[in-house]
Amino acid sequence: MEEERKLPPRAPGRTATGARKASAKSGRTRAREFALQALYQHLVGRNDATAIDHFTRDLAGFHKADSAHYDALLHGCIENAQALDELIVPLLDRKLAEISPIEHAVMWIGVWEFQHAADVPWRVVINECVELAKEFGGTDGHKYVNGVLNGLAPKLRAAEVEADKAAGKARP
Structure with missing residues (x-):
């Protein structure tokens, strides 16, 4: 008698692979x-x-994106690339040139949002960036992104991180 294979239940809003x-x-x-x-x-x-902006705006599905946030991220990250890298590099265990361009770009997005999107909670910034790295990056790239952004959060969102720690919502 052949045993029936059961797949784990899918989380709401997720595909069979776990992607959103x-x-x-x-x-x-x-x-x-x-x-x-x-x-x-x-x-x-x-x-x-x-x-790049003109090309990207012509891609399928762009009309469903928050174009103002896209503009801010694209232009903010490119214009502030050196400053973003200066914050990221001290937390790396290798040279920046050895980081995947996907993980590099995801970290730029996270750092930029920490600095300029105060309406997005720090934990949401990290979660969104980890999800991007899972979906588009290498096998364990999301872990690397998580480590770097978790290392920067107390510096770039100190009051918010401290408030979450005090409320028991963040790791001490």
């Missing part, structure tokens, strides 16, 4: 995805931000 279903994505999540693709083009091809 497209229908469950917010406009901001979609903006981060498009910004990630655009930043990847910038990091790998050194393409001009305006050309």
Whole structure:
């Protein structure tokens, strides 16, 4: 008698592989995805931000993204790349050039949001970036992104992290 294989139950809003279903994505999540693709083009091809922006806006599904957040991420990350890297590099265990362009771009997004998107809670920033790294990055890239962003959160969102610690919502 053949034993029936049972798959683990799917989390709501997730595909069988664990990725978020497209229908469950917010406009901001979609903006981060498009910004990630655009930043990847910038990091790998050194393409001009305006050309990347025009190309990205023509991609299928862009109309569902929060275009203002996308603009802020794309242009904010490119314009502040050196400052973002200066914050990231001290937390790396290797040279920045050895980091995958996907993980590099995801960390830019996280650091930029820590600094400029105060309406997004720090834990949401980290979660969204970890999800981006899971969906688009290498096998364990999300762990690396998580470690770097968790290391920067107390510095860039000190009051918020401390408040969460005091309320028992964050690791001490």
